[in-house]
Amino acid sequence: MNIQLHLYKKQLKIKSLNCFAEDVIKFFSNNTVLLIALIAAVVSAVLIPPDSHYLSYFDLKTLTCLFCTLAVVMALRNIKFFTFVAEKIVALFGNSRSAILALVYITFIGSMLIANDMALLTFLPLGFMVLKSTGKEKYMAFTFIMQNIAANLGGMLTPFGNPQNLYLYSFFNIPTGKFMAVMIWPFAISVSLITVCCLFIKREKLKILTPEDIKLPVNKTMLYLALFILSIIIVFHYIPYWIGLIIVPAVLLFVDRNALRKVDYPLLLTFTAFFIFAGNMSRLDAVRNIIAPLLEKNTLLYSTLSCQFISNVPSSILLSQFTDNWPALLVGVNIGGTGTLIASLASLITFREYTKNYPDNKKKYLAMFSAFNFGFLALLLLVESFIQ
Numbered sequence: 001m002n003i004q005l006h007l008y009k010k011q012l013k014i015k016s017l018n019c020f021a022e023d024v025i026k027f028f029s030n031n032t033v034l035l036i037a038l039i040a041a042v043v044s045a046v047l048i049p050p051d052s053h054y055l056s057y058f059d060l061k062t063l064t065c066l067f068c069t070l071a072v073v074m075a076l077r078n079i080k081f082f083t084f085v086a087e088k089i090v091a092l093f094g095n096s097r098s099a100i101l102a103l104v105y106i107t108f109i110g111s112m113l114i115a116n117d118m119a120l121l122t123f124l125p126l127g128f129m130v131l132k133s134t135g136k137e138k139y140m141a142f143t144f145i146m147q148n149i150a151a152n153l154g155g156m157l158t159p160f161g162n163p164q165n166l167y168l169y170s171f172f173n174i175p176t177g178k179f180m181a182v183m184i185w186p187f188a189i190s191v192s193l194i195t196v197c198c199l200f201i202k203r204e205k206l207k208i209l210t211p212e213d214i215k216l217p218v219n220k221t222m223l224y225l226a227l228f229i230l231s232i233i234i235v236f237h238y239i240p241y242w243i244g245l246i247i248v249p250a251v252l253l254f255v256d257r258n259a260l261r262k263v264d265y266p267l268l269l270t271f272t273a274f275f276i277f278a279g280n281m282s283r284l285d286a287v288r289n290i291i292a293p294l295l296e297k298n299t300l301l302y303s304t305l306s307c308q309f310i311s312n313v314p315s316s317i318l319l320s321q322f323t324d325n326w327p328a329l330l331v332g333v334n335i336g337g338t339g340t341l342i343a344s345l346a347s348l349i350t351f352r353e354y355t356k357n358y359p360d361n362k363k364k365y366l367a368m369f370s371a372f373n374f375g376f377l378a379l380l381l382l383v384e385s386f387i388q
Helices: 002-030 032-047 052-056 060-078 081-093 096-114 116-133 137-157 163-171 176-198 218-235 241-255 257-261 265-281 285-297 299-310 312-319 326-335 346-357 359-387
Strands: none
Touching: 032 265, 032 346, 052 265, 060 081, 060 116, 060 218, 060 241, 060 257, 060 265, 081 096, 081 116, 096 116, 096 137, 096 176, 116 137, 116 218, 116 346, 137 176, 137 326, 137 346, 137 359, 163 312, 163 326, 176 326, 176 359, 218 241, 241 257, 265 299, 265 312, 265 346, 285 299, 285 312, 299 312, 299 326, 299 359, 312 326, 326 359, 346 359
């Protein structure tokens, strides 16, 4: 009897271990970029062992803004706010081309005002609702990619549109007029290219397949929008980030705990891992010794290439130590946000949002993402090379 009981317990233990292993495999198969980021962080940590400098890697304001916005957006989803707004957009624009253009332009303008990652967190759910509710999911990957490019390139015009802009604006003490004069041409070209791409979408009539008679709860809607505004105000440094980190979770803990549970924590962990990787890469002497002579040859080209491997914000911080050619560096790290998936960490937000809803379409999405992003990168780099 004791032997049978022992065997039974052993079988249960093996079964539980197998279930745990399956859950881990499933988790990382759904979070491929997180796995890559963790591996990159671990490898870089072998080259640069953890020390006190690691604390300077993390942009706590960015992580806080991401967390707060993710939580508030989830709360707005729970009251069907985006479904409500999506129905209004469909009624206003009427066809697929106009609706997609509107979504992309909203993201473009939003990135100029509230930064690229915040714009994507806000308007990607809206794009999803518009296309899903009208049965036009065939345009989902294209729309997400255009919104992603619009967010990365739309923010280039203003000093606070992208994190790297804010850093370089302060580091080089760039006058606002000169800043915008340098960025106006790549900005104008980007608007034109995005518009041309969207014009290839057919004018198909939009109709809500299963219209809902949605009545938004006034008090909750106002509360969540106030929390969202609070998150945006933090971006502009008017309020310390830690205040948002206290207020948003505290309010949602009482009003909508489900929103806190559904926050995309793997995305936050992905950002954290990439911060470690980029920080360690910038401390490698071999990397630093290669960079200086390359920037002397062509600051625009090599700053753009740097973004493809360590992202545009870390590239800005690293490369600013080796050149005084801020106009070329500024343009390079902005157009360099297109290209690879890690060229701009904002692109990870789009990838996560898409694959969360369509996990079986990762390869198709990445192929389309790469085609458009490298196409934009090549054209912008070519034009800017002539201008400069």
